[in-house]
Amino acid sequence: MKREYTPRRFDHCLELEARAVRIQEFCAGIVPGLLQTSAYMRALFTEGNPQMSSEEIDPLVAARLGRQEVLRRDSPPHFWWILGEAALRQAVGGPEVMYGQLAALLPLVQSRCTTIQIVPFAAGSCTLMNGTLILLTLPDNSTTVYQEGPRNGEIFDDRETVTQCVREYDLMKASALPPRDSAALIEATMEMYEPCESPQT
Numbered sequence: 001m002k003r004e005y006t007p008r009r010f011d012h013c014l015e016l017e018a019r020a021v022r023i024q025e026f027c028a029g030i031v032p033g034l035l036q037t038s039a040y041m042r043a044l045f046t047e048g049n050p051q052m053s054s055e056e057i058d059p060l061v062a063a064r065l066g067r068q069e070v071l072r073r074d075s076p077p078h079f080w081w082i083l084g085e086a087a088l089r090q091a092v093g094g095p096e097v098m099y100g101q102l103a104a105l106l107p108l109v110q111s112r113c114t115t116i117q118i119v120p121f122a123a124g125s126c127t128l129m130n131g132t133l134i135l136l137t138l139p140d141n142s143t144t145v146y147q148e149g150p151r152n153g154e155i156f157d158d159r160e161t162v163t164q165c166v167r168e169y170d171l172m173k174a175s176a177l178p179p180r181d182s183a184a185l186i187e188a189t190m191e192m193y194e195p196c197e198s199p200q201t
Contacts, residue, residue, distance in 0.1 A: 013146040020077050022137035028084040040101045043093025080115045082172050088189040099193035110179040117176035118185050126175050127168045
């Protein structure tokens, strides 16, 4: 498996991700890496690194796709993602890319080992709404937190911080739509990106 190049602060998170039996993640405004399509990834890398050529971006995309092998294990972790509605509406890469990205989310909204919930704009201000929170639970039932803001990210494994972050994540679950309603919101948002048919002449 290719390794994704990341800031050093995220390296340990990736190591734990590969070993975890349960992964819970909240992202306010972006689709999480484990859920991204290759086109969505490419758009993010291109917009974030405008000086890089397509050939330089190719291995970054391949490495991130490699992380998704964890979803296809014989015994994968249990995943629970909570996304802010902004992640659905921020048109990364344009309408075609977003249509494909949202379509890729639908089979994972509620499956044997995956759950996706959406926090709608109507929920108002919520805890964590400005960043990313990842809870990684290992086979020994210990949990490590990775929390990221606009300019920094940190790993925590002390009991007090983990307990607080688990509570904040549970509060986000309570603010989010149930999976069936989350799927309906994803489908409704896809209509924004659906290509219009050219009028026949």
